[in-house]
Amino acid sequence: MRLSGRDISCVRGGRQVFSGLNFETASGEALAIVGPNGSGKTSLLRLIAGLLTPAGGSIELEGADAEFALAEQAHYLGHRDAIKPALSVSENLIFWRDFLGGAAFDPQATLVEVGLEHAADLPASFLSAGQRRRLSIARLRAVRRPVWLLDEPTNALDAAGQGMFAKLMADHLADDGLIVAATHMPLGIAARELRLEGAR
Numbered sequence: 001m002r003l004s005g006r007d008i009s010c011v012r013g014g015r016q017v018f019s020g021l022n023f024e025t026a027s028g029e030a031l032a033i034v035g036p037n038g039s040g041k042t043s044l045l046r047l048i049a050g051l052l053t054p055a056g057g058s059i060e061l062e063g064a065d066a067e068f069a070l071a072e073q074a075h076y077l078g079h080r081d082a083i084k085p086a087l088s089v090s091e092n093l094i095f096w097r098d099f100l101g102g103a104a105f106d107p108q109a110t111l112v113e114v115g116l117e118h119a120a121d122l123p124a125s126f127l128s129a130g131q132r133r134r135l136s137i138a139r140l141r142a143v144r145r146p147v148w149l150l151d152e153p154t155n156a157l158d159a160a161g162q163g164m165f166a167k168l169m170a171d172h173l174a175d176d177g178l179i180v181a182a183t184h185m186p187l188g189i190a191a192r193e194l195r196l197e198g199a200r
Contacts, residue, residue: 001027001063001146003048003070003178008057010043017043019056023194027063027146030169030179030189035196041182042079044196045149048180049076064146074147079155081136085125089116089135092124093142102143114138115164129156137165140172148172150181154188162188 002024009019017040025031033041046052048059050071061070083092090107097105111117114134119127124135133156140148148169154162166188169179173189181187 001061001176001178003059003061003147003180005044005048005059006057008044008047008059009055010040010047010052011055012043012052016055018196021057021196025178025180025192027176027178028173030173030181030187030191031194032187032191033180033182033194033196034184039196041196042151045076045078045151045180045182048147049074049149051076061147070147073145074149075140075143075145076149076151077136077140077153078151081132082139083124083127083132083135085123087124088121089124089127090120092135093138096139097142100143100145105142107142110138110141113141113164113168115161130158130161133157134161134164137168141168146177148177148179148181150179150183152183152185153181154183154185 004024006022008021010017033044035041043052047054064073084095087095093107093110108117108120111120114137116131116134154165157165169189
């Protein structure tokens, strides 16, 4: 499986964020998008996720399931944690499994992976910022998708949480997944860098 972008241009609010951008990454690889604030890291992730339309160029996923669009084969983990506060921690995972069309799974086992098994029955509104991030990460594990698009994924995570997530990312890559992450911080896994310079 190979994810590539060719001659991509991005315009937001009438301003050209970047143009002529090329990238490529494959199964088992991580690509870290780095650069200053405003350089277009989040915009590039949103273009790959299908949440924005490129002003030019193309983004393709080759060697994946041809019946599904790239967006249907990717998880997008953004700045905000996609959590329903009135549902319990377990119910949030089950909601996402049903919404995304995932196979049956054991929510408790997934919560053990992210260190939230003790909070399974708590309303998500009771969680700290770090725990909410852990729950968002659990969603990546609850429904199998080969492409992970991560925007500052270690935000709000303590050192233990960062170590936990690094292991989950390494496991995903070992299972032939691929990762594209916008980050200011080291991911804790081997990753090639794509540097965006932003407007000068």
